[in-house]
Amino acid sequence: MQRCFAFALVALMACEGAPPEPNPGRPAPPPADSTARAPSVTPTVRFLRAGEGELSAIVRRERETAAKEGRTLLVYVGAPWCEPCTRFHQAAEAGQLEGKLPPLLLLELDRDVDETRLGEAGYLSRLIPLFAAPAEDGRSGPHRMEGSIKGAGAVDEILPRLKALVGQAKGP
Secondary structure, three states: OHHHHHHHHHHHHHHOOOOOOOOOOOOOOOOOOOOOOOOOOOOOEEEEEOOOOOHHHHHHHHHHHHHHHOOEEEEEEEOOOOHHHHHHHHHHHOOOOOOOOOOEEEEEEEOOOOHHHHHHOOOOOOOOOEEEEEOOOOOEEEEEEEOOOOOOOHHHHHHHHHHHHHHHHHOO
16 A cells, blocks of 8 residues: 555656756747637638527527628527438538538527427428528528438538528528
8 A cells, every 4th residue: 555655656746847858959839828819710600509589589689690790690490310410510510611601690499499489480391400591570481491311411412502592591
């Protein structure tokens, strides 16, 4: 027991002390600057979880947010068990959609959790993912796309249809 304690004490002491001497063959790293920040990158696709409340009122409010950010607002309905939904979400978060779509704000809802208010605002669909352009009153407008294929090609199948939807939503 004493040997284990002594070994642990020596190991802990080895972590303390002065930092290692710089290698003369390499330049020293620049000093840390607490004011330096990585450049902020604004993703092409931004997800925003719809909070509680009447959906059409939330959509109207978030349309203003999207306009201020220079984005198109779409209502996005998915579910954790939906493979194409998950693949699209992961691709967006990984930055794989950069430059492939115009700037979007996707107001995100869960098909299972939000079913009642999706129905009340006209956003229910037979298939998911659903991407829908809202009408002026915040309810679902006529421009929408739903469903996709499963597997690795899901995102590639969604992208051209989603791009066309954004064009329709913006009008001529």
